[in-house]
Amino acid sequence: MHAPSILSQSQWRVIDQTTLGPSFEAKQSFAIDDALCDSVGQGHSSPVARTWVHHDTVILGIQDTRLPHLQNGLNYLEEQKCHYIVRNSGGLAVPLDEGVLNISLIFPEAENGISINTGYEAxxxxxxxxxxxxxxxxEAREIATSYCPGSYDLSVNGRKFAGISQRRLRHGVAVQVYLCIDGTxxxxxxxxKxxxxxxxxxxxxxxxxxHIVPENMVSLAEITGEDLDVSKVMALFYxxxxxxxxxxxxxxxxxEVQSLSNxxxxxxKRNEKVFG
Structure with a gap:
């Protein structure tokens, strides 16, 4: 199956959560994607494209919670006025702020299935x-010296501006990307680092x-030299x-609201278990 065939859908539901502001917290986002995965996977909804922004938040992966001096790292994030949560999917630490646009594309895992690579390629x-x-x-390839490196890091001239992850649940597939739009x-x-x-x-x-080399990460505004922000890129998204x-x-x-609460x-609970 070629990737564009899963992008072409008769109907896309769009849920835009880019302007909810600082009170919209990241635990909600991961729960919303799970609720939508459930709904799309069970055939109760057409595929969904959800966009979201979180302010001053670091999303940690499960491996990050095993760092030997985790509390010291968390104290530092608090000093930097950052919220932090641990997510329910793989990957490592990713910083989110008002200059980072997140997009989730949520598909039903059809009878013939959507392979991991098909999701990433889409x-x-x-x-x-x-x-x-x-x-x-x-280019889509791993930038090993970036934060949260993965084989589908998106880069220009070896400098990464986006990373892709996936979550699979109840016959639904959520493919998520963070795009650094502006800022450094x-x-x-x-x-x-x-x-x-x-x-x-x-x-x-x-x-x-x-081993993070900060100069290998970049925003789209830095790459293009354009005065970009999330709202301008949202126009391209639509x-x-x-x-x-x-x-x-x-x-x-x-x-979906009812399953969201679960x-x-x-x-x-996952975060209480890790952070007490």
Missing amino acids: MTDFIKKMLVPYHLNI GAGRARLI DFYERALQGEQTKFAYP MTLRELGQITPSQLNLE YYDRMV
């Missing part, structure tokens, strides 16, 4: 289509945490999605 294709006006030579990529990378330095304190660990199917602006329906409780 999001890669979507971002490339979205950014066509900027004529960028975007190196500034965000430095925050995570400093977090790891404090949480590792030079100790050898079985798991290899990334234009691109319209080419792939009919779009319907939407909110969570009653059934998934949110799970996120709260």
